[in-house]
Amino acid sequence: MKKVSYLLLCLGLFLIPVFPVLALGNDDIMLINETGSEATTLIPNAKSGLLMEASTGKILFEKNIDEQISVASMTKMMSQILILEENERGNLPWDEKVTVSSNASGMGGSQIWLETGEVMSIRDLMKGLSMASANDATVALAERVAGTEAAFVERMNEKAKELGLTNTHFMNSTGLDEENHYSSARDMAIIVKELLKHEQIFDFSSVYEDYLRVDTPNKFWLVNTNKLIRTYPGADGLKTGHTDNALYCMAVTAKKDNLRLVALVFGEENSKVRNSETAALLDYGFNLYKMQLLKQKGEVLSDIEMDLSDKGKVSIVAMDDIGVVTKKSEKMENVTTELEMFSLDLPLKPGDVVGKVILKQNNEILGEYPVTVQEEINRIGFFSLFGRVLKGMFSF
Numbered sequence: 001m002k003k004v005s006y007l008l009l010c011l012g013l014f015l016i017p018v019f020p021v022l023a024l025g026n027d028d029i030m031l032i033n034e035t036g037s038e039a040t041t042l043i044p045n046a047k048s049g050l051l052m053e054a055s056t057g058k059i060l061f062e063k064n065i066d067e068q069i070s071v072a073s074m075t076k077m078m079s080q081i082l083i084l085e086e087n088e089r090g091n092l093p094w095d096e097k098v099t100v101s102s103n104a105s106g107m108g109g110s111q112i113w114l115e116t117g118e119v120m121s122i123r124d125l126m127k128g129l130s131m132a133s134a135n136d137a138t139v140a141l142a143e144r145v146a147g148t149e150a151a152f153v154e155r156m157n158e159k160a161k162e163l164g165l166t167n168t169h170f171m172n173s174t175g176l177d178e179e180n181h182y183s184s185a186r187d188m189a190i191i192v193k194e195l196l197k198h199e200q201i202f203d204f205s206s207v208y209e210d211y212l213r214v215d216t217p218n219k220f221w222l223v224n225t226n227k228l229i230r231t232y233p234g235a236d237g238l239k240t241g242h243t244d245n246a247l248y249c250m251a252v253t254a255k256k257d258n259l260r261l262v263a264l265v266f267g268e269e270n271s272k273v274r275n276s277e278t279a280a281l282l283d284y285g286f287n288l289y290k291m292q293l294l295k296q297k298g299e300v301l302s303d304i305e306m307d308l309s310d311k312g313k314v315s316i317v318a319m320d321d322i323g324v325v326t327k328k329s330e331k332m333e334n335v336t337t338e339l340e341m342f343s344l345d346l347p348l349k350p351g352d353v354v355g356k357v358i359l360k361q362n363n364e365i366l367g368e369y370p371v372t373v374q375e376e377i378n379r380i381g382f383f384s385l386f387g388r389v390l391k392g393m394f395s396f
Helices: 072-088 122-132 135-146 149-162 185-195 199-205 271-288 382-393
Strands: 008-016 022-026 029-031 048-053 058-063 097-099 119-121 209-212 220-223 235-243 247-256 259-268 289-295 300-305 313-318 322-327 333-341 355-361 364-373
Touching: 048 185, 048 271, 058 185, 058 271, 072 122, 072 135, 072 149, 072 185, 072 199, 072 235, 072 247, 097 122, 097 135, 119 122, 122 135, 122 199, 122 209, 122 220, 135 149, 185 247, 185 259, 199 235, 235 271, 247 271, 259 271, 259 289, 271 289, 289 333, 300 333, 322 355, 322 364
Parallel strands: 029 058
Antiparallel strands: 008 333, 022 029, 048 058, 048 259, 097 119, 209 220, 235 247, 247 259, 289 322, 300 313, 313 364, 333 355, 355 364
């Protein structure tokens, strides 16, 4: 029987123009160095901020990105990650109904005016969290996921450690001002990158207006707090925030052609300045950079033999677009892509991470991208395996 090796499969050599990047200590975030007046004038009013290409995690612009700051309702992006993970595991269906606790209904700040004992679907609560930044909806979801908000916050901090965040600690699920509740622009960018892996987030973050309690006397009009999804071309998310300590902050993502950017600003004096400086970051990125797409999401990267699978040959596909961010004006250098497979246990299904594509330039890693199987793969039955062996023996 042929012995299957899952070591390293080379996908080939691409001659691609690449602007050099410098790793910043977190595997998911890299920085393209910028010099000149842009670094000080692009977001002059923000306490901190950055511009990031979403798929690679490359930071194209930065200001005070490691300073610990209050982040207000930007906190809710971590809550969204945990909620979406539970939904994707099948543990939190969108049509499930939740009975609101007195703790959730008693939350102050932004809210959808939940009442104690009110019953609302997970989907509508998620709308309230994502569009209206509702604290009551956030706590109701946190209690449903983990039993109590405190237990949910423990999960948030565990996820922060898992993501390698070094300047983040949560005390609540909503972002209300509280001692020892903080993050940084860099850590928030890592949270955004993780959140964008869950494509369902756009079902909520890209919607400008909607309604809750439809067909009741208490119909409630939801308007997205992120006005840029209506005014900035290609914008489809993501989150706003405001408290006394954090002032005004924002994370916006927009996509043009193959390039998806994320702009974050913190500590702005009002929402108008926040919106304008966030838009300025996006303009800067789309004007100067482009994405060189090497492999598209779902594209077959390689076919490998798996003797114990019911398919025999397995197609490995990209889970995300694979490419490099380049300055529009820069000339190109050699880039290589390699496919590294993990040790695999059957059965497998699309979405299971079975390996990664490593993108390199002159032996420097530019990025790593997860790969999965194209279709469901099960372990072959005994008689099917026996028949396959016999066929191999008598094939000449």
